[in-house]
Every structure is written in structure tokens, then in C-alpha cells.
Amino acid sequence: MIMVVIYLDKGEEYKTVSSSEEVFNKIKDSKFYGVAKTCSSIGLAEEFIDNIREKHSDANHNVNAYRVYNNNNIIEYADDDGEPAGSSGKPILQQISTRDLINTVVVVTRYFGGTKLGIGGLIRAYGETAKLAIEAAGIKNLILYKKLKFKGPYDYIGNVLGQLEKFKADIKEQGYEEGQFVILAVLKYNIVNNLIKEIREITSDKIEINITDSFYL
Missing domain, CATH: 3.30.70.240 (Alpha-Beta Plaits)
Structure with a gap:
């Protein structure tokens, strides 16, 4: 689990995702489902994560990350949910932060297919699925x-x-x-x-x- 607090005045505009569309990505027999959603608070981000965990309660992992504005700070959070440390939550968070998105949560669910991907493979798989989820959701500017x-x-x-x-x-x-x-x-x-x-x-x-x-x- 990673949490980073960055001081930032959100200012006059910010970017977030505009919808929430689940995507599917199959990599070496493992099935990955990714979904992104806008959220105006940490509580709403965690509620969304819990909803996905309930939906995919039979999955091996529900890895998640969010970047949320809270009291003049940007809270960056990532959870590997049982995957090797740094292999999954961090690459999801990177897909959010490199696009400078705020008030955005992404969950990537994995159903293990029997073939181990290795650390490098996991980083690519989770990052790629998060990217697909953000692209499917689209990005909007809020004024x-x-x-x-x-x-x-x-x-x-x-x-x-x-x-x-x-x-x-x-x-x-x-x-x-x-x-x-x-x-x-x-x-x-x-x-x-x-x-x-x-x-x-x-x-x-x-x-x-x-x-x-x-x-x-």
C-alpha cells in the first residue's frame, strides 16, 4: 500500500474522467478487468473500490489506485491487493498521475489463468489495463x-x-x-x-x- 500527500491548490480547472466503462484485457491466460471513475472524495473512491470488490469477489486480486483532492492536498493512494509490492497499484497510479487527473479512481481486477507473469509482466499488464480503462472513460475538464x-x-x-x-x-x-x-x-x-x-x-x-x-x- 502506498499513500502520498502532495500540497496543491486545485485552482480554476482540473481534469478527471468523464464516464465509467469496464474494459477487458487478456494477458497470458490471466483475465484483467479495468474500470475508472470520477470521485469527489476519498470516501467515494473507497466506496467504489468496495463495490468492485463485491462485484468481482471471486477474483484473485482487485488492485486499485486513486488521486483525490482533499483540503488543499492531493492524496495519491495505491494498493497491490496481494500482488508483489510495487507490481500493480503503482503502475495504475502512474497512469492516473501522468495524465494529471484529479478526483479519479481506477480498479483493475485480475483472474489468474495459471501462467505467472513476473514483476515486469505484472507492471505492464496492470498499467496497460488502467490505461485502457481511462481511455474508455474519457477525460473532461472541470471549471x-x-x-x-x-x-x-x-x-x-x-x-x-x-x-x-x-x-x-x-x-x-x-x-x-x-x-x-x-x-x-x-x-x-x-x-x-x-x-x-x-x-x-x-x-x-x-x-x-x-x-x-x-x-x-
Whole structure:
């Protein structure tokens, strides 16, 4: 078992797998099944691993690895699941990390066919199957979005709506609170500062603006 903690600010974008498709790879009589999945936490990654272990409970090995963002750190984990140390989990993790994927878990299941592959053969077999699983799943970029709350005198609602339209924000909700208008809107991270600056300027800083949430899409 290998676990590595790397400090990293995930930043404005990151890559992960876009779907989950099981692949099959036969090497010298051993059958290998690989599957990759996106996961937003260590708990979800381990839950997925447990599900695959249950699905392939009769297999000789369910080797796994994941790379997950957690509290400004990248957690890299690999488990050989009974195979010789460093022969299986590490090459799976390498397929994830060389593509700079985050929030990604891969499990490669092996049904032993009677022919020993040796350390080098295992490294190639597990790495190749993990590669096939990632390719089958596909890769997508996730972009950071911010959710903002705008609150102010009704006289300025037209100014705010005009800027939200200009910056192509997604307006989620409009209403009233304490006699003032309230607007909730979502927009890409790289637009937020310019939008806030313009709204403050054209309303003489009469609008209360708060970022209420951040998420990736």
C-alpha cells in the first residue's frame, strides 16, 4: 500500500474522467478487468473500490489506485491487493498521475489463468489495463464557478441585471429581503472580479455582494 500527500491548490480547472466503462484485457491466460471513475472524495473512491470488490469477489486480486483532492492536498493512494509490492497499484497510479487527473479512481481486477507473469509482466499488464480503462472513460475538464448574492436598493436592480447579462451570468433566483432586491447568480471564476468592479462603479458601491459558494462543472 502506498499513500502520498502532495500540497496543491486545485485552482480554476482540473481534469478527471468523464464516464465509467469496464474494459477487458487478456494477458497470458490471466483475465484483467479495468474500470475508472470520477470521485469527489476519498470516501467515494473507497466506496467504489468496495463495490468492485463485491462485484468481482471471486477474483484473485482487485488492485486499485486513486488521486483525490482533499483540503488543499492531493492524496495519491495505491494498493497491490496481494500482488508483489510495487507490481500493480503503482503502475495504475502512474497512469492516473501522468495524465494529471484529479478526483479519479481506477480498479483493475485480475483472474489468474495459471501462467505467472513476473514483476515486469505484472507492471505492464496492470498499467496497460488502467490505461485502457481511462481511455474508455474519457477525460473532461472541470471549471471553477462562483455563486454570488447581490442585495441592494430596488433603484439599482436594472444596473445589476444589465451587468449580469453583459457577463453572461446564470441567474438562479430573484426576490426581496428586508425591503431590498436579492439576486443569486452563477458565473465562471475568471469573470467574478471584473463583474464586481463594474457593479460597484455604476452603483456607487450601493450593492452588497457576497460569494456564497464555489464548485466545479
